[in-house]
Amino acid sequence: MSAELDFIAALRALAGDPAARGLRDDCAVLPFGGQTLVLTHDTIVAGVHFLPDMDPADIAWRLVATNISDLAAKGAAPVGVLLAYQLNGAEARFLEGLRAALAEYGAPLLGGDTVGMPDGAAQTLGLTAIGRATHTPVPGRDGAALGDILYITGPVGGAMIGLEALRGGDNGAASAAYRRPQAQLAAGIALAPHVGAMMDVSDGVLLDAARMATASRVTIAIDSAAVPIAAPEPRRAEALRWGDDYHLLFTAAPDVVLPVHAHAIGRVIAAGKAPILLDGAPLSLGDDLGFAHG
Amino acid sequence: MSAELDFIAALRALAGDPAARGLRDDCAVLPFGGQTLVLTHDTIVAGVHFLPDMDPADIAWRLVATNISDLAAKGAAPVGVLLAYQLNGAEARFLEGLRAALAEYGAPLLGGDTVGMPDGAAQTLGLTAIGRATHTPVPGRDGAALGDILYITGPVGGAMIGLEALRGGDNGAASAAYRRPQAQLAAGIALAPHVGAMMDVSDGVLLDAARMATASRVTIAIDSAAVPIAAPEPRRAEALRWGDDYHLLFTAAPDVVLPVHAHAIGRVIAAGKAPILLDGAPLSLGDDLGFAHG
Numbered sequence: 212m213s214a215e216l217d218f219i220a221a222l223r224a225l226a227g228d229p230a231a232r233g234l235r236d237d238c239a240v241l242p243f244g245g246q247t248l249v250l251t252h253d254t255i256v257a258g259v260h261f262l263p264d265m266d267p268a269d270i271a272w273r274l275v276a277t278n279i280s281d282l283a284a285k286g287a288a289p290v291g292v293l294l295a296y297q298l299n300g301a302e303a304r305f306l307e308g309l310r311a312a313l314a315e316y317g318a319p320l321l322g323g324d325t326v327g328m329p330d331g332a333a334q335t336l337g338l339t340a341i342g343r344a345t346h347t348p349v350p351g352r353d354g355a356a357l358g359d360i361l362y363i364t365g366p367v368g369g370a371m372i373g374l375e376a377l378r379g380g381d382n383g384a385a386s387a388a389y390r391r392p393q394a395q396l397a398a399g400i401a402l403a404p405h406v407g408a409m410m411d412v413s414d415g416v417l418l419d420a421a422r423m424a425t426a427s428r429v430t431i432a433i434d435s436a437a438v439p440i441a442a443p444e445p446r447r448a449e450a451l452r453w454g455d456d457y458h459l460l461f462t463a464a465p466d467v468v469l470p471v472h473a474h475a476i477g478r479v480i481a482a483g484k485a486p487i488l489l490d491g492a493p494l495s496l497g498d499d500l501g502f503a504h505g
Numbered sequence: 506m507s508a509e510l511d512f513i514a515a516l517r518a519l520a521g522d523p524a525a526r527g528l529r530d531d532c533a534v535l536p537f538g539g540q541t542l543v544l545t546h547d548t549i550v551a552g553v554h555f556l557p558d559m560d561p562a563d564i565a566w567r568l569v570a571t572n573i574s575d576l577a578a579k580g581a582a583p584v585g586v587l588l589a590y591q592l593n594g595a596e597a598r599f600l601e602g603l604r605a606a607l608a609e610y611g612a613p614l615l616g617g618d619t620v621g622m623p624d625g626a627a628q629t630l631g632l633t634a635i636g637r638a639t640h641t642p643v644p645g646r647d648g649a650a651l652g653d654i655l656y657i658t659g660p661v662g663g664a665m666i667g668l669e670a671l672r673g674g675d676n677g678a679a680s681a682a683y684r685r686p687q688a689q690l691a692a693g694i695a696l697a698p699h700v701g702a703m704m705d706v707s708d709g710v711l712l713d714a715a716r717m718a719t720a721s722r723v724t725i726a727i728d729s730a731a732v733p734i735a736a737p738e739p740r741r742a743e744a745l746r747w748g749d750d751y752h753l754l755f756t757a758a759p760d761v762v763l764p765v766h767a768h769a770i771g772r773v774i775a776a777g778k779a780p781i782l783l784d785g786a787p788l789s790l791g792d793d794l795g796f797a798h799g
Contacts, residue, residue: 228613230615290535295546319524335620337618
């Protein structure tokens with residue numbers, strides 16, 4: 212991780228434009244013409260971000276859904292995507308999943324690049340998602356205010372259970388939460404005018420909440436029993452630390468009537484010594500909070 | 506190549522949005538907020554698109570310059586870039602080149618993704634360049650009209666000579682044309698209001714002219730002796746087939762007074778049996794026209 216963190220710190224020096232949001236947010240956000248452009252790019256690598264023997268249709272779905280999820284966290288509507296694809300001979304199934312995911316989110320393919328892959332290389336795939344903000348100011352991770360309630364739009368732990376099912380040979384409903392995550396696009400658009408901070412939960416609710424707290428210079432107190440989980444109760448602690456579920460984590464003032472159903476799981480308090488209080492116990496970014504992958 | 510061509514054909518079915526330009530242009534071009542957004546993404550792979558032992562500063566420069574060159578071909582001004590970087594331990598030099606290239610083209614880093622690389626993998630790097638059209642309609646490859654003159658903004662073959670020098674151990678001026686290609690951004694912006702078709706020469710002037718002719722449904726007659734080359738005269742035929750030079754290839758009506766210096770190298774004639782006539786000899790895309798890499 213150290214090389215990555217050092218590199219990102221150096222990149223921040225090149226990212227002084229306010230649109231870059233210090234490389235600390237899910238997306239770049241910039242005025243363009245009379246509207247606001249929202250841009251994100253995720254790269255996934257076989258063996259790092261996905262199982263090399265997964266159905267390529269599921270890999271394509273995840274590539275699209277996770278990027279669209281970043282747009283959802285900004286309340287942005289998709290304009291389209293650019294695909295960076297590396298040929299590995301499994302194009303037919305990849306196209307199936309790509310077609311399904313682009314149709315699901317109404318995001319046309321606008322361009323990209325297709326390249327070869329040397330023997331023995333790990334397939335590396337990228338997607339740039341382009342969106343249009345539906346509300347300004349565009350929510351960031353840094354908007355959590357004292358007294359806000361912390362909410363999540365759905366359960367965590369489903370992808371953990373789904374991955375286990377996939378590893379056990381399931382390719383149906385039991386593994387769907389991992390294979391076919393759902394970007395909360397409609398919820399993000401509905402919520403954007405009402406939230407303080409908002410982000411998608413990609414790396415685990417505790418880790419992502421800690422990032423939100425750090426960006427907002429507050430502490431967030433989380434009631435672990437209030438977090439909805441899609442896993443057996445004995446695995447609650449794991450579910451809170453597992454990623455890939457892509458629900459939206461956001462704060463709103465207590466008097467806000469939310470336009471979509473969400474679960475209150477904590478509250479924003481004055482910055483203490485740690486970004487998170489979990490059932491009263493301080494937890495910091497160095498602690499075991501979630502899944503920080505490259 | 507067949508897998509790549511089949512895949513791209515399938516992608517075109519997903520790219521029905523006019524902004525995608527049928528995936529046949531250098532960039533996606535779309536109205537946004539009363540202006541016109543120009544987007545491109547290129548991916549480069551160690552051992553496929555660059556020498557694995559090149560100075561990472563030069564790799565970064567090439568990654569930026571080649572994407573900015575696509576914006577230049579649209580007459581677009583850079584708004585910023587998203588970087589997809591795969592950690593390989595050579596970050597310090599990569600950052601040097603990245604900083605220099607972004608400064609050269611006035612393109613701030615807006616975001617992206619940094620990922621790990623499994624052992625033995627080939628480093629795969631991507632860049633999304635975002636631009637703002639300075640003139641509409643935005644030039645495409647398909648605008649070459651009967652009677653137009655074909656021009657190029659500078660010589661070809663320089664990158665060929667530069668690569669040979671680099672392979673021979675040079676890291677200075679003799680290899681600079683390959684290591685540090687120059688995107689013709691100012692020329693592209695100046696030319697956009699005046700051209701029929703425009704594109705950058707990335708894969709060789711003959712191959713790229715053939716693509717322009719095909720997109721425009723015309724034939725382009727090229728006078729090989731008129732093409733400026735940055736290589737010894739005996740290597741003229743090679744220089745016409747070598748890529749990586751990134752000058753702009755464009756057409757304009759004979760009465761147009763060009764705002765920048767360019768070399769007239771051919772003319773647009775009615776579509777014949779081949780897209781190119783080279784000194785009167787028909788040449789098709791299947792012939793040895795240039796460098797078609799993945």
